[in-house]
Amino acid sequence: MKKAIFMKLIMMFLMGMFLVSCERNPMKRLSDPLEEGALATWSGVFKIYDDDLITGGNVSFIPSDLAPPNNNMALDFKHTDDDPPEGTKCLRFAWNGQDQDWSGKDEHDWAGMCLIVATHWSLYDSTPSKDLSAGGYTKITFKAKAIIDSKTYVKFEGPVSTTTSAPNRGGTRYLRLTSTELSDWESYTINFNNADFKSVKDYFKIVIEYPSGINTTLYGNGGIVLVDDIRYEK
Numbered sequence: 001m002k003k004a005i006f007m008k009l010i011m012m013f014l015m016g017m018f019l020v021s022c023e024r025n026p027m028k029r030l031s032d033p034l035e036e037g038a039l040a041t042w043s044g045v046f047k048i049y050d051d052d053l054i055t056g057g058n059v060s061f062i063p064s065d066l067a068p069p070n071n072n073m074a075l076d077f078k079h080t081d082d083d084p085p086e087g088t089k090c091l092r093f094a095w096n097g098q099d100q101d102w103s104g105k106d107e108h109d110w111a112g113m114c115l116i117v118a119t120h121w122s123l124y125d126s127t128p129s130k131d132l133s134a135g136g137y138t139k140i141t142f143k144a145k146a147i148i149d150s151k152t153y154v155k156f157e158g159p160v161s162t163t164t165s166a167p168n169r170g171g172t173r174y175l176r177l178t179s180t181e182l183s184d185w186e187s188y189t190i191n192f193n194n195a196d197f198k199s200v201k202d203y204f205k206i207v208i209e210y211p212s213g214i215n216t217t218l219y220g221n222g223g224i225v226l227v228d229d230i231r232y233e234k
Contacts, residue, residue, distance in 0.1 A: 046135055049230040057116050058115075058118060063111070071111075073095045074094045077089070085185045091228065111222070132200055144177075144225065146179065152222075155206075
């Protein structure tokens with residue numbers, strides 16, 4: 001009888017250790033995937049946002065040198081209104097259309113935010129890029145909607161590499177969508193080469209644009225962008 005009880009205690013201990021391991025590894029893989037084994041053995045999905053930012057990185061605002069609300073922008077990672085398509089929360093980014101302070105220059109044609117590898121925007125330059133190419137990723141998928149006027153666009157971009165030439169340099173692969181296209185929740189895909197994920201500094205970027213070609217004397221109109229379920233996929 002004592003032996004049976006002892007064996008049960010051993011099994012309970014081992015099961016507890018197993019559950020602790022299971023609890024640790026998934027989040028470790030999300031925050032620092034290369035330390036948890038080859039990405040190629042995974043399911044082929046690397047989640048960037050799913051009810052919360054789960055990369056282990058942080059956010060920077062562009063082009064502003066200031067932080068909300070002083071930069072005329074606002075960000076909420078746990079927005080619960082607007083019927084998120086996945087889970088109970090979504091990412092909400094807003095710009096009121098007013099100037100951004102950027103190295104002493106006022107910018108009002110565009111404003112954006114970037115989900116970065118660095119744990120703070122001030123560490124952006126000193127934080128090494130991540131090589132995620134072993135995961136075999138070839139696209140970014142996400143769901144989005146926006147409240148913008150007909151003269152305003154939203155540009156979604158993928159990773160920015162530390163290299164300086166295309167196609168690895170950021171900004172060469174993106175989606176620019178209109179108010180009509182973003183009127184309700186839709187799924188979108190940005191296609192990449194796997195090499196684009198070799199030297200990642202920025203996971204994902206959202207930019208509200210007011211094209212200067214319309215009227216350079218007008219301020220950007222700003223808007224609200226809602227995004228959910230951001231993933232890198234094979």
